[in-house]
Amino acid sequence: MxxxxxxxxxxxxxxxxxxxxxxxxxxxxxxxxxxxxxxxxxxxxxxxxxxxxxxxxxxxxxxxxxxxxxxxxxxxxxxxxxxxxxxxxxxxxxxxxxxxxxxxxxxxxxxxxxxxxxxxxxxxxxxxxxxxxxxxxxxxxxxxxxxxxxxxxxxxxxxxxxxxxTLSDEEIEMVKSPSATDTQTKVINNLLTSIRILTNTDIQTLDQLTRYLYQNPECDHAISRILQSSGYLSLWKIDIKDCPWNYDSVKFLAKDGSRSSKLEYAGLLKEGAMNSLEIFIFMHSQHTQLWQEKQLHYFVLTRALYKKLIELATIRIATAEYILSHA
The missing domain is CATH 3.90.1720.10 (endopeptidase domain like (from Nostoc punctiforme))
Incomplete structure (x- = not known):
């Protein structure tokens, strides 16, 4: 395998x-x-x-x-x-x-x-x-x-x-274990299904949802309530729970593994976090502008989410850079 x-x-x-x-x-x-x-x-x-x-x-x-x-x-x-x-x-x-x-x-x-x-x-x-x-x-x-x-x-x-x-038997078992991305997929799909039922429109993505709400601000309360109950706003907690070393250099250094494997992981962590940070900054700016144009609660929630995601991506970058310099 x-x-x-x-x-x-x-x-x-x-x-x-x-x-x-x-x-x-x-x-x-x-x-x-x-x-x-x-x-x-x-x-x-x-x-x-x-x-x-x-x-x-x-x-x-x-x-x-x-x-x-x-x-x-x-x-x-x-x-x-x-x-x-x-x-x-x-x-x-x-x-x-x-x-x-x-x-x-x-x-x-x-x-x-x-x-x-x-x-x-x-x-x-x-x-x-x-x-x-x-x-x-x-x-x-x-x-x-x-x-x-x-x-x-x-x-x-x-x-x-x-x-x-090629993977060892132990690595194969890890690959087959439950993944956080599975939870993310279910949460997003359930959220969009609930939105489609509420609005009776063919909203397929979060971007389409944002455009719909901008044009239909009277739905703000109902859509915001669905967003808050969906679990989408707290998906970021999964990574902190499953991979605490991504946010703490001491825990990172204490992880099992060779120096080379830690450096490899740190390089990937930095790459992913930097890519995410660029996107989160853009999305925070976009939703801030939307909130300034229409003071909807939905945009208050999404602005807060992207602010948190920016903070977490910054921490991951700092952790990775520390490991790359000190491991």
């Missing part, structure tokens, strides 16, 4: 996968493809993809494969950091959007056309291709309708080889 080595991957890389499941085999047969699924890596061991649970994030270190043929990494040939940032940001804004089997099926007829999607839904290869197209890079003929194999065949993409990392 193995996972992909996150030290070999860069933000914006695409991971195409296949499984031994009947569904994966059927998808590959119908699409004449070696792959049945597409993931977008955004850095610091985090990927975003669209599956039956909708668009959500995952931890690359918990993505387990039985054979090397089940996963292949692809990278843009003309890779530019500015474009990668835009690609990853688009994928983040799609989190929460529901998956559509019918839209994925329509790719068979529309992938070589200029047909645009008229559905507020996602599927795996569309998410990846649209993220690239949003940054001005059309890696497939039709970003709205495509197969994972279209991404593999794209002349704009190249294979990244030797990304596999």
């Amino acid at each position: 193995f996972i992909l080595d996150m030290l070999k991957l860069l933000p914006g890389d695409v991971v195409l996968t296949s499984e031994m499941s009947l569904q994966s085999k059927m998808v590959r047969k119908v699409t004449s493809s070696s792959f049945s699924h597409a993931l977008l890596y955004i850095g610091a061991s985090v990927y975003i993809h669209s599956d039956s649970s909708g668009v959500h994030s995952g931890n690359l270190q918990r993505l387990l494969f039985a054979k090397q043929s089940q996963a292949q990494v692809f990278r843009l040939r003309d890779r530019q950091e500015a474009k990668m940032a835009g690609i990853c940001l688009f994928a983040r804004t799609e989190i929460g959007k529901q998956y559509s089997v019918p839209e994925a099926i329509r790719s068979k007829m529309k992938r070589n056309s200029s047909s645009e999607a008229n559905s507020n839904r996602q599927f795996c290869s569309r998410l990846v291709a649209q993220a690239y197209a949003e940054a001005g890079v059309n890696i497939v003929t039709n970003p709205d309708y495509c197969y994972p194999q279209d991404i593999a065949n794209s002349p704009f993409m190249m294979k990244v080889r030797d990304c596999e990392q």
Whole structure:
């Protein structure tokens, strides 16, 4: 069993996968493809993809494969950091959007056309291709309708080889244990489901929710109440509980592991925290402006959340920098 080595991957890389499941085999047969699924890596061991649970994030270190043929990494040939940032940001804004089997099926007829999607839904290869197209890079003929194999065949993409990392039995058990990202996915999906029921509108993402509330301020009280009861505002507590060493250099140094493994972890911690800090600062500024324009309680709650997330990301950066200097 193995996972992909996150030290070999860069933000914006695409991971195409296949499984031994009947569904994966059927998808590959119908699409004449070696792959049945597409993931977008955004850095610091985090990927975003669209599956039956909708668009959500995952931890690359918990993505387990039985054979090397089940996963292949692809990278843009003309890779530019500015474009990668835009690609990853688009994928983040799609989190929460529901998956559509019918839209994925329509790719068979529309992938070589200029047909645009008229559905507020996602599927795996569309998410990846649209993220690239949003940054001005059309890696497939039709970003709205495509197969994972279209991404593999794209002349704009190249294979990244030797990304596999073999695991011990103990590491395999850790990979199979419950993940915090699973809780996050459930909370966001339940939140958006409640919002759709309340508003009777097809709100699929938190960004769409913000736009709806701005246009319908009379819903502020009800939406704010749902947000507060959803658990979304306290998701940050999970990382503090599960990984207290991310916020305390003494606990970090006391962790088991070699010096090299601690330095590797600290480097990834800093990378992820810096990426998150940039996003949180932007979101705090955006929601501050929204609050100034419309003094809604929802924006009071989100501003406070992003302020807290900025604080926590800053602490993680400081912890990582201390370890990198003193370990």
